Amino acid sequence: MLEIQIHDHSTYTVCRPVGELDAYTVPQFRDVLASVGPAQRLLIDLSEVPFMDSAGLGALIGGIRRVREADGEVAVACNRPTLMRLLHTTGFDRIVPVTETVDEAVAALTAPAVDDLAADEGA
Numbered sequence: 001m002l003e004i005q006i007h008d009h010s011t012y013t014v015c016r017p018v019g020e021l022d023a024y025t026v027p028q029f030r031d032v033l034a035s036v037g038p039a040q041r042l043l044i045d046l047s048e049v050p051f052m053d054s055a056g057l058g059a060l061i062g063g064i065r066r067v068r069e070a071d072g073e074v075a076v077a078c079n080r081p082t083l084m085r086l087l088h089t090t091g092f093d094r095i096v097p098v099t100e101t102v103d104e105a106v107a108a109l110t111a112p113a114v115d116d117l118a119a120d121e122g123a
Helices: 026-035 054-069 081-089 102-110 114-122
Strands: 003-008 013-018 041-045 073-077
Touching (some): 003 026, 013 026, 073 102
Parallel strands (some): 013 041
Antiparallel strands (some): 003 013
């Protein structure tokens, strides 16, 4: 069984699945990620996900792609060593920031982009 919590904050939206992300629960996770809509900044908190298989990873990547296609930003918070190992081994942590805490993920989402900093320095 999977429960998915959505919390809207002033500058970002948190999607927190609670339960396993596997072939049986992925359709629900995909539907929720699609319903988040055009979130400019999406934080996916995996701290309550004890297990994720390749279907879950695929759904996660699909949700990230949708947000990025709408020029949004995504960060992932994950404090589970087995999931961190999966995200690192698959190279997932090279496409989006993956942090151990929600606070670190919020900081990654709300930090100015490197391009923005370069533009400010040139002004």
